[in-house]
Amino acid sequence: MTLSHNYPMYTGKLDFELMHMTQFIDELIRDKKLELKRPLPKKVAYHDPCHIGRHFGIFEEPRRILNAFPGSQYLELPRNRRDSQCCGAGGGYKIQFNDRAEYIASLRVQEAKDTGAEMLVSACPFCVTNLTGGAKTAGIDMPVAELVSLVADSVQ
Numbered sequence: 001m002t003l004s005h006n007y008p009m010y011t012g013k014l015d016f017e018l019m020h021m022t023q024f025i026d027e028l029i030r031d032k033k034l035e036l037k038r039p040l041p042k043k044v045a046y047h048d049p050c051h052i053g054r055h056f057g058i059f060e061e062p063r064r065i066l067n068a069f070p071g072s073q074y075l076e077l078p079r080n081r082r083d084s085q086c087c088g089a090g091g092g093y094k095i096q097f098n099d100r101a102e103y104i105a106s107l108r109v110q111e112a113k114d115t116g117a118e119m120l121v122s123a124c125p126f127c128v129t130n131l132t133g134g135a136k137t138a139g140i141d142m143p144v145a146e147l148v149s150l151v152a153d154s155v156q
Helices: 002-011 021-030 051-055 060-068 090-096 098-115 125-138 147-155
Strands: 043-047 073-075 119-122 144-146
Parallel strands (some): 119 144
16 A cells, blocks of 8 residues: 555656565466465465455455465355455554454454355455454454465475
8 A cells, every 4th residue: 555555646656566465476376487385274265355455456366376275175255355344453443442353353254164164364464363363252263374474385
């Protein structure tokens, strides 16, 4: 957000291409410059973060990455892409109202569990933190992982 929207307001148009990490990883995988070697051990669902998703329209790249893991089983959440539910952490809400934020996240984790997911993945560290708290609040034993970290673990 800062580099793509705020920075150009003060400096003018950027003279380089700016990509989100998921776009870059997706491109590397599609160009066969990056191969994911370790399978994900669980059925995974993807939570679309607000900024990456609704604000920037990055929806397919994270899903293609998850599907590139060998033997992966990707499950789509009922509310996804532009209709995705916020995790509850955005806009400083978690800082001011942590209990409420984690309750909102617990609803999202429950949705993932009801879908059959065993792991919930997001490309936003704030979402991962809040959804992890939401799983604990709901008493649901479901790991929440950050997508780029999963990629890093799979190529080592």
